[in-house]
Amino acid sequence: xxxxxxxLSAMEKGEFFxxxxxxxxxxxxxxxxxxxxLRWRRQxxxxxxxxxxxxxxxxTGTMARLGRWILTDACSQGETWRKAGYDLKLSVNISPVQxxxxxxxQSVQSTLQETGFPAERLVLEITxxxxxxxxxxxxxxxxxxxxxxxxxxxDDFGTGYSSFDFIRNFAFDxxxxxxxxxxxxxxxxxxxxxxxxxxxxxxxxxxxxxxxxVETEGQxxxxxxxxxDLVIQGFFYSRPLDxxxxxxxxxxxxxxx
Ligand code: G
Ligand code: G
Ligand code: MN
Ligand code: NA
Numbered sequence: 001x002x003x004x005x006x007x008l009s010a011m012e013k014g015e016f017f018x019x020x021x022x023x024x025x026x027x028x029x030x031x032x033x034x035x036x037x038l039r040w041r042r043q044x045x046x047x048x049x050x051x052x053x054x055x056x057x058x059x060t061g062t063m064a065r066l067g068r069w070i071l072t073d074a075c076s077q078g079e080t081w082r083k084a085g086y087d088l089k090l091s092v093n094i095s096p097v098q099x100x101x102x103x104x105x106q107s108v109q110s111t112l113q114e115t116g117f118p119a120e121r122l123v124l125e126i127t128x129x130x131x132x133x134x135x136x137x138x139x140x141x142x143x144x145x146x147x148x149x150x151x152x153x154x155d156d157f158g159t160g161y162s163s164f165d166f167i168r169n170f171a172f173d174x175x176x177x178x179x180x181x182x183x184x185x186x187x188x189x190x191x192x193x194x195x196x197x198x199x200x201x202x203x204x205x206x207x208x209x210x211x212x213x214v215e216t217e218g219q220x221x222x223x224x225x226x227x228x229d230l231v232i233q234g235f236f237y238s239r240p241l242d243x244x245x246x247x248x249x250x251x252x253x254x255x256x257x
Pocket of ligand 2: 234236
């Protein structure tokens with residue numbers, strides 16, 4: 001298709017790039033990690049958001065290649081930061097197409113070898129909705145990756161109601177609470193109760209809980225500013241940034257109380 005051609009030629013022309021959104025401990029004292037987020041800058045400067053082309057890349061068969069490029073670019077950036085003294089967890093979104101394709105393990109393993117980025121600092125994010133698909137396959141792919149030392153995060157947690165039975169058994173390291181629950185916190189007492197329960201349940205299941213989409217001081221207050229065990233990813237602390245802006249952001253946070 002023409003979009004498939006567009007995506008392939010955009011890769012050749014270097015039109016894809018990654019931004020990184022800081023993940024900050026509650027209270028804002030330190031940056032524990034960043035999530036890589038894909039962007040496409042077309043000729044002329046127009047930025048196409050990922051929601052508009054990732055589904056198409058998945059349908060047209062170009063997501064596998066794009067996914068390998070994302071992993072490589074993110075890990076080499078992560079290693080650049082490490083060499084500069086910034087030891088960050090690096091989260092990379094993984095498309096179901098990559099999970100159910102045949103080379104995710106190989107591509108992660110060779111990327112780590114080529115870039116030198118440590119497996120233990122790489123977090124692969126899969127959205128909760130992926131858990132509906134072939135669970136045997138999913139489990140075995142991620143078991144092999146965890147054996148390498150790579151971490152697994154469940155993204156958009158709380159949105160896939162059918163997956164609690166799987167979550168009981170599937171081994172993962174991090175839960176990322178979907179942004180909709182943050183909005184719920186200020187919506188009604190009933191919605192806030194659900195949101196609080198989801199956060200509490202996540203914390204009972206796993207040590208690393210990231211709350212996504214926090215935009216306001218009010219939301220921070222609702223979650224509980226004293227809850228230093230929680231990690232916040234949202235515009236309140238920072239939007240996704242170009243990679244060269246990550247070290248200055250980390251330094252600016254260090255100076256604050
Ligand atoms: O940055 P935001 O608008 O920026 O991202 C929108 C959606 O696109 C999110 O659901 C996010 O998970 C997805 N996305 C962003 N970057 C990537 C990527 O590198 N790989 C995959 N598979 N999805 C991504
Ligand atoms: O992979 P995931 O769907 O979690 O991607 C994160 C998405 O959420 C990206 O599109 C990112 O730009 C977006 N995002 C991150 N923080 C905020 C926020 O505080 N508010 C809003 N509206 N979007 C956010
Ligand atoms: Mn994500
Ligand atoms: Na999410």
